[in-house]
Amino acid sequence: MTQFFSVADVDNLSQLVDEALQLKSNPFAAENLGKRKTLGLVFLNPSLRTRLSTQKAAIHLGMDVMVMNMDKEGWALETKDGVVMDGNTVEHIREAAAVMGQYCDILGLRSFPKLQDREEDYSEGLFRKFIDYCKVPVISLESATRHPLQSLTDLITIREYWQETIRPPKVVLAWAPHIKALPQAVPNSFAEWMCRAQAEGMVNFTIAHPKGYALAEEFTDGADLIHSLDEAIKGADFVYVKNWSSYEDYGKIHPVEGKWMIDSSRLALTNGAKVMHCLPVRRDLELASEVLDGPDALVIQEAGNRVWAAQAVLKRMLEQLQ
Numbered sequence: 001m002t003q004f005f006s007v008a009d010v011d012n013l014s015q016l017v018d019e020a021l022q023l024k025s026n027p028f029a030a031e032n033l034g035k036r037k038t039l040g041l042v043f044l045n046p047s048l049r050t051r052l053s054t055q056k057a058a059i060h061l062g063m064d065v066m067v068m069n070m071d072k073e074g075w076a077l078e079t080k081d082g083v084v085m086d087g088n089t090v091e092h093i094r095e096a097a098a099v100m101g102q103y104c105d106i107l108g109l110r111s112f113p114k115l116q117d118r119e120e121d122y123s124e125g126l127f128r129k130f131i132d133y134c135k136v137p138v139i140s141l142e143s144a145t146r147h148p149l150q151s152l153t154d155l156i157t158i159r160e161y162w163q164e165t166i167r168p169p170k171v172v173l174a175w176a177p178h179i180k181a182l183p184q185a186v187p188n189s190f191a192e193w194m195c196r197a198q199a200e201g202m203v204n205f206t207i208a209h210p211k212g213y214a215l216a217e218e219f220t221d222g223a224d225l226i227h228s229l230d231e232a233i234k235g236a237d238f239v240y241v242k243n244w245s246s247y248e249d250y251g252k253i254h255p256v257e258g259k260w261m262i263d264s265s266r267l268a269l270t271n272g273a274k275v276m277h278c279l280p281v282r283r284d285l286e287l288a289s290e291v292l293d294g295p296d297a298l299v300i301q302e303a304g305n306r307v308w309a310a311q312a313v314l315k316r317m318l319e320q321l322q
């Protein structure tokens with residue numbers, strides 16, 4: 001594996017999930033694999049889980065880790081080609097990425113969308129340039145359109161908490177309210193991974209969202225799309241709660257009809273569903289406290305599994321570097 005940007009970078013999904021769960025049961029099984037190798041984590045945006053879990057995963061593999069908060073500590077980056085840099089940007093992504101590639105064996109990058117220009121965000125120009133210029137394997141720590149480490153974690157968590165063998169679990173991605181316009185990266189990525197998992201017989205997948213909040217079709221091929229939350233979550237085994245802003249009316253938030261927050265009474269419609277969220281979550285806006293604090297919430301276990309997702313991916317990359 002030389003890049004981890006989307007589910008397309010994974011040849012055998014089930015095998016990667018198994019490997020992550022094996023690492024969970026034996027974290028130091030490959031503790032020398034990353035000895036004398038350096039992981040650089042570059043953040044253009046804030047992070048708690050991605051930063052700490054990826055560092056922890058690298059430590060388990062014997063790697064050294066350097067973290068760069070580029071947005072606060074780095075030079076202002078120019079990402080466009082062919083411009084005269086006579087404004088506020090100080091360093092071009094071409095040099096910055098190439099230099100970081102000199103110091104690191106593997107690089108991770110987080111870069112959120114600006115939510116102003118859909119074409120620009122969905123072209124993933126900055127991410128692709130970073131991959132091209134740094135010349136070392138790159139892990140996405142969340143890009144404009146996807147969050148693959150989160151999605152791998154989510155699949156690991158579903159596998160871990162689904163013990164039935166007779167049928168695959170019904171998994172529902174449920175849009176939730178928010179006061180800010182959030183990117184589509186997490187739901188795009190979750191949908192993309194669940195559609196692949198569904199095609200491989202691992203889950204049955206439904207997406208529930210209000211009208212006007214459809215995700216891009218490239219991520220939802222094969223999913224059941226429903227505009228009624230109550231209808232969608234009937235018989236669900238896992239409900240994945242997440243807000244996103246409109247893709248159609250790009251980056252906008254619109255008033256929605258009816259209540260979209262999951263609370264205990266809503267959860268009663270499910271098949272005793274476990275409730276997931278990538279975090280951070282706004283209590284009693286996105287998801288009721290009574291659910292977050294109750295026995296059906298998996299959000300903390302899910303965040304814990306971020307370590308094993310990152311470790312499985314880093315292990316694959318390190319094996320390739322040997």
Ligand code: CP
Nearest residue numbers: 047048049050278279
């Ligand atoms: N879920 C997630 O990626 O968390 P952070 O933004 O805190 O890294």
